[in-house]
Amino acid sequence: MSTVAVMGSGSWGTAMALTLSDNDHRVTIRARRAEVCDKINNDHRNPDYFTDLELPPSLRAERDPQIAMQDAEFVVLAVPSQSLRETLSQWQISDQAVIVSLAKGIELGSGLRMSQVIMEVTGAGPERIAVLTGPNLSHEIARRQPAAAVVASVREETAIAVQQLFHTATFRPYTNTDVIGCELGGATKNVIALAVGMAAGMGYGANATASLITRGLAEIIRLGEAMGADPHTFSGLAGIGDLVATCSSPLSRNRTFGEELGRGRTVAEIAGSTRQVAEGVKSCFSIKALAEKHHVEMPITYAVCAVIEGSLDPRSLVQALLARAPKPERY
Numbered sequence: 001m002s003t004v005a006v007m008g009s010g011s012w013g014t015a016m017a018l019t020l021s022d023n024d025h026r027v028t029i030r031a032r033r034a035e036v037c038d039k040i041n042n043d044h045r046n047p048d049y050f051t052d053l054e055l056p057p058s059l060r061a062e063r064d065p066q067i068a069m070q071d072a073e074f075v076v077l078a079v080p081s082q083s084l085r086e087t088l089s090q091w092q093i094s095d096q097a098v099i100v101s102l103a104k105g106i107e108l109g110s111g112l113r114m115s116q117v118i119m120e121v122t123g124a125g126p127e128r129i130a131v132l133t134g135p136n137l138s139h140e141i142a143r144r145q146p147a148a149a150v151v152a153s154v155r156e157e158t159a160i161a162v163q164q165l166f167h168t169a170t171f172r173p174y175t176n177t178d179v180i181g182c183e184l185g186g187a188t189k190n191v192i193a194l195a196v197g198m199a200a201g202m203g204y205g206a207n208a209t210a211s212l213i214t215r216g217l218a219e220i221i222r223l224g225e226a227m228g229a230d231p232h233t234f235s236g237l238a239g240i241g242d243l244v245a246t247c248s249s250p251l252s253r254n255r256t257f258g259e260e261l262g263r264g265r266t267v268a269e270i271a272g273s274t275r276q277v278a279e280g281v282k283s284c285f286s287i288k289a290l291a292e293k294h295h296v297e298m299p300i301t302y303a304v305c306a307v308i309e310g311s312l313d314p315r316s317l318v319q320a321l322l323a324r325a326p327k328p329e330r331y
């Protein structure tokens with residue numbers, strides 16, 4: 001039994017805290033709002049994110065980040081990518097704790113992956129950091145539906161320790177030492193899911209969505225290779241696995257955001273109607289910047305950026321992609 005702090009009480013933090021509690025770990029979830037702490041501690045619910053999910057009474061919520069992390073052997077970071085640096089800089093994480101990153105994004109401005117942000121802010125070495133990723137829609141995980149995942153760390157022993165921490169009867173993490181590929185897979189698929197959602201929202205069918213997923217994977221692999229990832233990672237759970245889950249499921253916030261765009265709503269309208277994060281809406285710009293830096297062609301990502309910034313109508317996105325110069329199929 002380990003002592004674990006889950007820092008963030010949104011959809012994914014709550015689902016992962018539940019999974020860890022199922023494994024009989026001592027789990028404290030950190031919520032920044034007092035009313036969320038009260039609801040979790042007194043009613044064993046987190047109604048802002050899960051309307052009918054009952055949480056185990058053993059799962060305790062705490063507002064003070066330092067108290068939440070007291071004695072924690074594992075600190076699980078479950079806040080959105082673009083707020084990770086700011087939140088982390090306010091916390092003191094013990095230099096004995098293993099840090100697990102759940103966020104799927106690339107930092108705007110710096111172009112850093114989340115494990116790089118964690119290293120910069122906390123001073124932790126890469127051997128103390130693990131990334132959990134894969135096809136893991138929180139509402140399915142919280143209902144204990146079966147899923148596999150990947151735990152990536154440059155130090156295999158760290159990945160194995162985190163794998164064991166999370167492994168339950170319904171949640172099966174594999175290990176991987178390709179942190180770059182695993183983090184890129186998680187961040188980039190959100191952008192492709194926005195494009196797929198737009199196509200679906202405009203009424204296009206399986207041919208269009210499968211084409212976007214497949215060519216989306218091609219541009220993800222191109223970027224990954226240019227940035228030093230192992231291309232095989234993208235055939236695994238952190239690549240095609242997460243891409244398919246996110247692009248196919250109505251539970252995905254990124255796909256749903258894209259679908260709403262495809263139906264004609266604006267970015268501001270959609271963002272204003274939910275408190276939940278659709279990471280691709282911001283990370284598309286940092287991924288585009290990485291593509292420029294590494295001279296990689298990422299036409300779907302570029303088109304998504306153009307829609308989000310308002311220079312391309314979603315109705316023109318598919319047409320713009322189809323009108324590109326013909327070329328052989330290759331990665």
Ligand SMILES: NC(=O)C1=CN([C@@H]2O[C@H](COP(=O)(O)OP(=O)(O)OC[C@H]3O[C@@H](n4cnc5c(N)ncnc54)[C@H](OP(=O)(O)O)[C@@H]3O)[C@@H](O)[C@H]2O)C=CC1
Pocket residue numbers: 008009010011012013031032033048049078079080081083087102103104105136137138139275276277279
């Ligand atoms: N949901 C999912 O299925 C999965 C999500 N992920 C990734 O996990 C990460 C977290 O996502 P998820 O939990 O779903 O997001 P949610 O939007 O559901 O929850 C975000 C959490 O972070 C808090 N938060 C939001 N903004 C800030 C901020 N500026 N500073 C501090 N805390 C903040 C929220 O607090 P409050 O409630 O007070 O607003 C909430 O606890 C994302 O990178 C996502 O891509 C990965 C796999 C699956």
Ligand SMILES: O=C(CO)COP(=O)(O)O
Pocket residue numbers: 104134135136137138190193242245246251252253254255277278279
């Ligand atoms: O990462 C996820 C599934 O693996 C969650 O996707 P969304 O953030 O689009 O809901």
